[in-house]
Amino acid sequence: MTAVDLPAVPRVLIAEADPWSRDLLKQVLLNVRCDARLDVCADGQHAATLLGEKTYDLILADWELPGVDGLSLLRSVRQKRRSLPFILLSSRSDSASVREALPLAPTAYLTRPLNMESLTQRLQDLLLNEGESVYCQIPALAPGMTLPAFLERRREVCDGAPLRVDVKAAVQSSLGPEGLDLQQLEDLVRMDPQITAVLIAAANSAGYHGTPVQTLHAALNKLVPGQSMNLILGLALKHNVVLGDPGLVAYAERHWQLSEDSAEYARRLARMLELDHQRCYSACILHRLGDLALLRSLEDWRQGGGALDDEAIGESLDAFGAAYGSALRIRWRLPLELRQLIAGIYSLEGGVYSREALVVNLAVQMARLTEHEGLEELAASKTARLLKVGLSELTRVRKT
Structure with missing residues (x-):
């Protein structure tokens, strides 16, 4: 594919078994051509089926695909379209593997971990004319769409929280x-x-x-x-990872700070009690993930033309924040033990709970106290009594 025969809107196939590597390839490609028509699959047989049904302008495939591997896909493609751009990805960097692939004329043979700058440059060369860029307008909301209906639809497909760190x-x-x-x-x-x-x-x-x-x-x-x-x-390549609405930013700052304060208290408490402080820190950092993901979805709503004010933000968080967090933790397959520890932050009712669960529950309670509230009531709570920590220990944790 050269500058004179680039398609108006390219169709691209990405075949990658690992879901996070697959998502990364998708984001890098869309960052180059946001209008590209993408087909994404996790195994070689599915990729082979798609190749038999559709005509593509570019293929990115992993050599180590289950079923039909990427090299076999390349061999099949070259029997029909010698010039079709095909980027072969692999964890194999040995000379024997390179010699095996080169006769099939891959457009590029990229080894892992990928050099993202090199991959981006390759995609730009293949999908853009020199000096060209593509702008994709944010789609408007469907007529009659309400905010609750929008958030309900977004819950199972939301892409997580905005980024706090550069x-x-x-x-x-x-x-x-x-x-x-x-x-x-x-x-x-x-x-x-x-x-x-x-x-x-x-x-x-x-x-x-x-x-x-x-x-x-x-x-x-x-x-x-x-x-x-x-x-x-x-x-950083994903859509709306930086919030633009000042009201949403203010809410995000509060949730980020609560997460960080909770995590720091949990780390100190766990160390004092000789428990797994890194695991407790992790649970507290993640316990507002759903609320933050919801704020990012509200940014999508706003950019699509939806009205948004402080009352709507608060009501949406109350109605959907917990559900967004649960959906994300399950869809991203975070370990069950970690999900159970996060659940301990919200409720210790019924069942048997670990000392780590007591720590994270108590840490979040500490983080929610205002600077003018003392620790006496918290020290007398059931959680503190079960952990056998009193006012002096909590005071030390707060001041450390």
Whole structure:
């Protein structure tokens, strides 16, 4: 495909087994051509079926696809369309694998972790004329659409929370002569619920096995550093990751601060009681994820032409915030143990609950106190008594 025969609106096939890598490829491509018609699949057989049904202008496929692998797809394509752009992705960087692929003339052979700048440049060369850019207008709301109906539809497809952290700056600050400093990166992004949730979810996806990951620290150390960096940077490419409405920003700031304060109190309490402080921190950082995701959906509503005021924001949070959080945690397949710990923040009624659940519950109660409220009532609460912490311990946690 050259500059003289580029399609007006390209049709692209992405075949990638890992859901988070698949989403990242989709976002990078849409950032280059937001109008592209995308078909996305998770296995080679589905990709082969689509190739038999439709004509594509570009294919991105992973060599390690289940069923029909990416190299077999490339071989099949080359039997029919020698010049069709085909980007083959692979974790194989050895010379034997490269020699096996090159006779099939892939447009590019990219090894993991992907160089995102290189991939973006490749896509620009294939999908845009020199100096060209494509602008996609935000679609207007359907006639007669109400805010509750809009939020109900968005609940199962929302893309998570807005970003609190400048991810490009965080990654740049963490890059040194020896590569990515994971500890420094963790310190810079750990207060961001969206980054924490996505990396934990990615570290628990099908491509990674072993003990379920429940903390940002464990996720960063389980993922390949380059993959962590790409996933974090990819979040900045998504729609509405930065809120534009001042009212929504004010609500987001309050939820972010509550999450961070809760997490810090939970970390201190857990350390004092010799419990898993990273897991407690993680649960508290994530416990307002649904409310934040709802605010991002309200930004979509506003940009689509919907009216929005402070009363509507508050009512929407009350009606949908918890449901958005539950839907996200299930859809992103966060570990059951982590979801149960987050649930302990909201309710300790019935059943048997862990000491970590008591810690996060108490930490959130502490974070909700105003600066003028004392700790006496909290120290006398059932949660504090079960943990066997009194006023002196809570005072130390608050002042540390």
